[in-house]
Amino acid sequence: DTEVTQTPKHLVMGMTNKKSLKCEQHMGHRAMYWYKQKAKKPPELMFVYSYEKLSINESVPSRFSPECPNSSLLNLHLHALQPEDSALYLCASSQDRWSGGPGDTQYFGPGTRLTVL
C-alpha cells in the first residue's frame, strides 16, 4: 500500500482567509514533503519533514506555514495568500531520506487544487 491522502481536493480562498491543507499517510514513512505545481510546470519542493522535524524550507514565503503534528500527518497552513499562489499542492512521503536506496522513493498524494481570488 503506497497511499497518501490529501484533503480537500479543491479549495477556493480569498486573500484575507486562513485555511489549511491536510496530508495523511499510514505507511510508517518518516519523511514527508510539500510540493507546489503550477500549470504545465514540474513539481517544486517547498518543505521537507524528517522524523516530524522540519529539515528543509526552500525559501518559501511565511504566508505558508507547515506543521507535522505526528508521524502520519502533515498540514500546510495558508494565510494572506496571493493570486499567484494558485496551484496544485502535492504532498509526498518516503520511508526514509538517507538510505540511499529504494526506501527513499517518494510517493505522492492526489494533490489539492488551490485557487486564490
Place this chain on the structure above:
Amino acid sequence: DQQVKQNSPSLSVQEGRISILNCDYTNSMFDYFLWYKKYPAEGPTFLISISSIKDKNEDGRFTVFLNKSAKHLSLHIVPSQPGDSAVYFCAARAAGNKLTFGGGTRVLVKP
C-alpha cells in the same frame, strides 16, 4: 539553471509500439533517478527508478537506461498502451532525498 531537462515536450506513438522518453541532467552529484507518470488533476505516480551505479533497470513493460558518462537517461515503454497516455516526469535525487524534476513529456498513445 535547469539541472534536469526533458527536451521533448510531447510524444505520439501507435499502440503496441515502443515509447522512448529522454532526460538529460547536469549535476554529477545526483545518485538516483526516478520516473513518474501523471494524469491530469492527480498526483505523480512512481513508475521505476535506477541507481547511478547501474545502467539498466527493468520492470514489466518499463525499462530505464542510464548513461552516466553522457548524463542521460531514457525510459522505454514496450508495448505502449492507450492507458499510458499521460505526462511523464524524470526526477533526479540529491543528498537528503531532494528531487529535481524535468519539465515533463506528454505521451499520447493512439489506438
